[in-house]
Structure formats: structure tokens, C-alpha cells
Amino acid sequence: xxxxxxxxxxxxxxxxxxxxxxxxxxxxxxxxxxxxxxxxxxxxxxxxxxxxxxxxxxxxxxxxxxxxxxxxxxxxxxxxxxxxxxxxxxxxxxxxxxxxxxxxxxxxxxxxxxxxxxxxxxxxxxxxxxxxxxxxxxxxxxxxxxxxxxxxxxxxxxxxxxxxxxxxxxxxxxxxxxxxxxxxxxxxxxxxxxxxxxxxxxxxxxxxxxxxxxxxxxxxxxxxxxxxxxxxxxxxxxxx
Amino acid sequence: xxxxxxxxxxxxxxxxxxxxxxxxxxxxxxxxxxxxxxxxxxxxxxxxxxxxxxxxxxxxxxxxxxxxxxxxxxxxxxxxxxxxxxxxxxxxxxxxxxxxxxxxxxxxxxxxxxxxxxxxxxxxxxxxxxxxxxxxxxxxxxxxxxxxxxxxxxxxxxxxxxxxxxxxxxxxxxxxxxxxxxxxxxxxxxxxxxxxxxxxxxxxxxxxxxxxxxxxxxxxxxxxxxxxxxxxxxxxxxxx
DNA sequence: TGTTTAAGCTCGATG
DNA sequence: CATCGAGGTTAAACA
Numbered sequence: 001x002x003x004x005x006x007x008x009x010x011x012x013x014x015x016x017x018x019x020x021x022x023x024x025x026x027x028x029x030x031x032x033x034x035x036x037x038x039x040x041x042x043x044x045x046x047x048x049x050x051x052x053x054x055x056x057x058x059x060x061x062x063x064x065x066x067x068x069x070x071x072x073x074x075x076x077x078x079x080x081x082x083x084x085x086x087x088x089x090x091x092x093x094x095x096x097x098x099x100x101x102x103x104x105x106x107x108x109x110x111x112x113x114x115x116x117x118x119x120x121x122x123x124x125x126x127x128x129x130x131x132x133x134x135x136x137x138x139x140x141x142x143x144x145x146x147x148x149x150x151x152x153x154x155x156x157x158x159x160x161x162x163x164x165x166x167x168x169x170x171x172x173x174x175x176x177x178x179x180x181x182x183x184x185x186x187x188x189x190x191x192x193x194x195x196x197x198x199x200x201x202x203x204x205x206x207x208x209x210x211x212x213x214x215x216x217x218x219x220x221x222x223x224x225x226x227x228x229x230x231x232x233x234x235x236x237x238x239x240x
Numbered sequence: 241x242x243x244x245x246x247x248x249x250x251x252x253x254x255x256x257x258x259x260x261x262x263x264x265x266x267x268x269x270x271x272x273x274x275x276x277x278x279x280x281x282x283x284x285x286x287x288x289x290x291x292x293x294x295x296x297x298x299x300x301x302x303x304x305x306x307x308x309x310x311x312x313x314x315x316x317x318x319x320x321x322x323x324x325x326x327x328x329x330x331x332x333x334x335x336x337x338x339x340x341x342x343x344x345x346x347x348x349x350x351x352x353x354x355x356x357x358x359x360x361x362x363x364x365x366x367x368x369x370x371x372x373x374x375x376x377x378x379x380x381x382x383x384x385x386x387x388x389x390x391x392x393x394x395x396x397x398x399x400x401x402x403x404x405x406x407x408x409x410x411x412x413x414x415x416x417x418x419x420x421x422x423x424x425x426x427x428x429x430x431x432x433x434x435x436x437x438x439x440x441x442x443x444x445x446x447x448x449x450x451x452x453x454x455x456x457x458x459x460x461x462x463x464x465x466x467x468x469x470x471x472x473x474x475x476x477x478x479x480x
Numbered sequence: 481t482g483t484t485t486a487a488g489c490t491c492g493a494t495g
Numbered sequence: 496c497a498t499c500g501a502g503g504t505t506a507a508a509c510a
Contacts, residue, residue: 029308031271031294033356043422043473043488044369051361054271056294060309068269068360069300071316072505078311078490103488116273116354120308121291129284131501157495160426160460161499182283182503186400186484190430191500194460214483220400220434233283283503312490318505343503371486397510401484422488425499431485454498486507494499 007032007115013091016112020057020093021085023117030057034093034112038065038075042103046075055095055107057083059120063097063105077105129233131181135164137236138179138209142167144231145177145207160198161191175205181233184210189220196226247272247355253331256352260297260333261325263357270297274333274352278305278315282343288314295335295347297323299360303337303345317345369473371421375404377476378419378449382407384471385417385447400438401431415445421473424450429460436466 005023007016023030032055038048048065053074056064060079067074077083077097084096093109135154142149148170156163165177176199178192188208196206206226213221213228221228245263247256263270272295278288288305293314296304300319307314317323317337324336333349375394382389388410396403405417416439418432428448436446446466453461453468461468 029294029306031273031356033271033358040488044367045477046368046488047366049361049364051363052358053361054269054296054356054358056306058308058310062309062311064306064311066269066296066304067363068298069302069319069363070298070506071302071304071313071318072487072489073311074363074365076311076488076490078488079309113358114356116271116294116356118273118292118294118353121289121293123291123307123309123314124289125314126287127284127503128286129503155494160456162494181501183483186434187427187430190427190434193433194426194430216400216483237285280503286503310491312502312504316503316505318503367488369488395509402509421486423498427500456498481510483510484508487505489504489506490502491504492499492501495497 005117007112009113011112013087013093013112016115017085017087017093020095020115023115024057024059024083024085027059027119028117029059029120031055031116032057032109032112033114034109036107036109039106039108040075040104041106042099042101048074050110052113057095061097063095063107065105065107075105077103081105129181129237131179134179134181134209134231134233134236138165138177138231144235145209145229146170146175146227149175151177158195158198160194163195163199166199169205173205174199174203175207177207177209180208180210182211184208184213184217184221184228186214186217186220189217189224189226192221192226193224245357247352249353251352253327253333253352256355257325257327257333260335260355263355264297264299264323264325267299267359268357269299269360271295271356272297272349272352273354274349276347276349279346279348280315280344281346282339282341286315290350292353297335301337303335303347305345305347315345317343321345369421369477371419374419374421374449374471374473374476378405378417378471384475385449385469386410386415386467389415391417398435398438400434403435403439406439409445413445414439414443415447417447417449420448420450422451424448424453424457424461424468426454426457426460429457429464429466432461432466433464 040046065075280286305315391407
């Protein structure tokens with residue numbers, strides 16, 4: 001592997017900009033360490049003071065300005081942006097990334113210290129335990145929802161959204177099942193209410209399936225006449 | 241600035257691990273380019289094949305495994321984790337990050353190509369145009385909500401959440417105002433409904449303020465007897 | 481510590 | 496193309 005393309009501190013701004021642009025155009029991931037200001041102008045307006053920080057430019061056009069405290073970036077631009085790298089009259093290297101809706105992110109480097117370029121792999125992620133995994137488990141094992149429950153439709157489309165699992169209880173009554181892989185919150189009761197209200201509400205039951213539920217959410221659920229069923233993702237994993 | 245601490249490709253795994261650990265312990269941000277596998281074992285199980293990729297370790301303990309397509313990381317660990325860097329019997333450098341709830345992220349490097357270390361600044365972000373900015377604008381200019389509207393409480397706490405703006409209309413009728421800075425969606429009607437339902441519902445009006453609204457959301461809003469008011473964030477910015 | 485909500489949420493699926 | 500919903504959402508504000 002050759003590192004000739006990477007920026008060193010002694011490079012002129014023009015050389016640095018050329019190296020970065022070449023790497024980006026050739027499809028490499030580019031990570032830059034330098035001193036810069038950051039400006040975002042779109043649906044909000046955001047400004048980061050001149051400081052030393054690192055930013056990443058993806059081949060897809062995504063730009064990420066890293067923070068030093070959190071997982072979340074301090075500023076960013078999503079994929080499919082138009083990214084330009086140039087040098088202005090002050091000898092600053094300027095990276096401008098614009099979306100089709102003209103949201104713009106501009107990173108202005110007064111000093112580029114170092115860069116990393118590398119050809120990215122095609123990513124192969126394997127995940128087990130998603131909400132969809134739980135759906136399929138519950139459809140295969142409906143007694144976990146309620147004894148005698150019969151699933152009829154998975155991801156049933158209605159005018160106000162999509163019901164996770166729709167079916168009938170042991171008495172044949174229509175039932176809306178909303179599934180969460182994490183602790184159920186107030187907004188999850190809202191969602192269940194909306195679906196029951198749309199397909200009924202008369203004669204339609206609502207069941208919320210989640211590992212646990214917050215106290216306020218249980219109160220609201222009870223008040224609205226729904227049922228809570230605890231199913232933990234670990235059970236799903238163990239049974240499969 | 242000295243770069244002696246950074247990892248070069250010729251470093252032994254043990255030297256590399258020591259350099260990375262020293263940098264991390266001294267409070268630097270550490271970015272590593274190398275060939276690695278990634279394992280997350282927590283609420284779900286996630287695995288990334290052995291590939292060349294970059295990861296970042298924050299002083300706060302946050303670990304981010306970058307993807308090459310999107311802004312979102314392929315895997316991560318939030319702040320306040322316990323991070324270890326060590327070398328195993330196969331001469332692999334292993335970074336293990338565990339949360340208090342024992343979720344673990346493990347990155348195993350078979351090859352470390354390069355690293356970047358830098359002392360992070362205290363970040364100073366300035367943002368204009370947040371939902372809170374819109375709240376304050378509306379409280380100062382309540383006629384944008386409705387002629388004669390009188391705000392009484394900002395962020396009013398109730399048992400099922402927090403009302404953005406609570407007040408009375410020109411006839412003295414109690415009114416719940418829910419504010420969104422982006423296009424209003426179905427779940428936003430849910431939220432408004434929950435608040436009106438809690439403080440009334442009898443004799444309480446609901447107003448949703450947002451730049452625009454989706455068709456399905458407007459239908460549901462109309463059906464539930466609420467009012468939609470269009471206020472664009474740009475108006476808020478211009479007036480201030 | 482637990483809960484609720486905003487976020488420039490991002491991103492994928494679906495109509 | 497919009498829109499809905501998941502996400503290991505994350506992170507902040509508040510009780």
C-alpha cells in the first residue's frame with residue numbers, strides 16, 4: 001500500500017487540496033485532521049469555532065465532522081451530496097458539500113495536519129435480534145401474545161400507518177398487536193391507539209408487546225383498555 | 241506537535257497497543273486505520289467481517305466504527321464505557337469496550353496500518369433555528385398561532401408528558417399548542433391528542449404548528465377536531 | 481436514575 | 496417521490 005497520496009504537514013494548501021480531491025474522486029474514504037471552522041446552512045444554521053478536529057468524507061459524499069464526546073457527529077452532510085475541495089485566496093482549504101435542496105456544509109481548514117485515505121470494503125453486517133426478528137417469532141409462536149391468538153396479517157397497511165401484527169383472539173375478536181424490542185413508552189401507546197382507532201375502534205382490542213413498560217405508559221394503556229404482554233428479546237433469541 | 245505516539249505500519253502489535261493506550265489514557269482522540277473484525281453483543285448481536293476500516297475512540301470512551309456509505313456508524317459504543325486495549329496470543333490488537341449494563345463492543349485488529357491522535361478542543365457549537373427558538377418566537381408573537389391567543393405556560397408538565405405551549409384563545413378557551421420545526425406527521429397528531437386528552441379533553445382545543453403537514457396527518461387532525469397553523473422556521477429567523 | 485422528547489435525527493421499505 | 500416507522504437510535508432536560 002502506498003501512502004504517497006496522503007497529506008503531510010509540510011504540504012502546501014494547493015498540494016493538500018489536490019491530494020484530498022484525488023483520493024475522494026478515486027473512491028477512497030478520506031479522513032482529515034486539521035484546524036478548521038465549520039458552517040452548516042440549511043434548515044437550521046450551525047457554526048463551529050476554529051479548532052483542531054477530524055472530519056471524514058465518504059465515497060458516497062457523506063461528510064462527518066467528529067465530536068470528541070459523543071458518538072454523534074457535531075455536523076454532517078448525508079450521502080449523495082455534491083462535494084468540492086478547493087483553495088481560496090487566504091490559502092485555506094475549503095470543503096463544500098451541498099445537497100439537492102441546497103443545504104450546505106462548509107469546512108474551512110486554516111491548517112491541515114494529516115490525512116488518511118483508504119479504499120472501503122463492501123460492508124457485510126449481520127444483525128440478530130431486530131424487531132422484525134421478534135415479529136416472526138411471535139407469528140410462529142402466537143401463544144406468547146395470548147393463548148388462542150391467531151395472526152392474520154403481518155405489517156397490515158391502513159390509512160394511518162402499518163399494524164405490526166393483526167389477528168383475532170380466541171373469541172374471534174379483531175386484535176391489533178404493536179411490538180417493541182425495548183421498554184415501551186408513552187408514544188408507543190399513542191401508536192397503538194391510532195391503529196385501534198382506525199380499524200375500529202368498536203370491537204377491536206389492542207395488545208402491546210415489549211420487554212417492559214414505563215409506569216406512565218402502563219397507566220395510559222390501562223386507561224385506554226389495552227393489554228400489555230412482556231416478551232423479552234432474549235427469549236426470542238433462545239428459542240431460535 | 242509531536243507525532244511520535246502515532247502508530248506506523250512497522251510497529252509490533254505490542255508497540256501499537258501501547259501507543260494507542262497511552263494516547264487514550266492521556267485524553268486524546270484516537271483514530272485507527274486497520275484490518276479488523278467487529279463484534280457487538282448486547283441488546284442485539286452484530287458482526288462485521290474482517291475488512292479494512294477506521295474506528296475512533298473518544299476520550300469519553302465512545303467508540304465509533306465508521307461505515308463508508310452513510311453518516312451512521314456501522315457499530316459503536318456510547319460514552320462512559322470501560323475501554324481496554326490489549327494484545328492476544330495471536331498477536332492481534334483487541335479493543336474491548338463495555339458499558340455498565342455489560343453490552344460489549346470488541347474490535348479485533350489483525351493489522352494496524354496507521355493512527356491519528358489529537359487533543360480535542362472543548363467544543364463550542366452555535367445553532368440557530370431549533371424548536372426551542374420557535375417556541376420563544378411564538379410566545380413573543382402569539383398572533384402567529386392565532387389572533388388573540390394568550391400564552392400561559394411554556395413546557396407545561398402534565399402526567400403524560402410536556403406541553404410545548406399552553407394558553408387560552410381569544411374566547412378564553414384552554415388550548416394546547418404543539419410545535420414542530422419540520423413537516424408534521426401522524427405521530428405528531430398522536431402527541432397533540434395525548435396532551436389534549438390529559439388536560440381535558442372536554443373544553444380543550446388543540447393547535448399544531450409546523451411548516452407543513454402530510455396529507456394523512458391533516459386528515460387525522462381534522463377528524464380529531466384540531467387546527468393546523470403553518471409557521472416556517474425561516475419566518476422565525478427573519479423576524480429575529 | 482428513569483422518563484420524555486427533540487434531532488439538520490439517519491436510513492430503509494413501501495406505495 | 497413522499498411518508499411512515501425502526502433504531503443497539505443518541506443526547507439533553509427534567510423529575
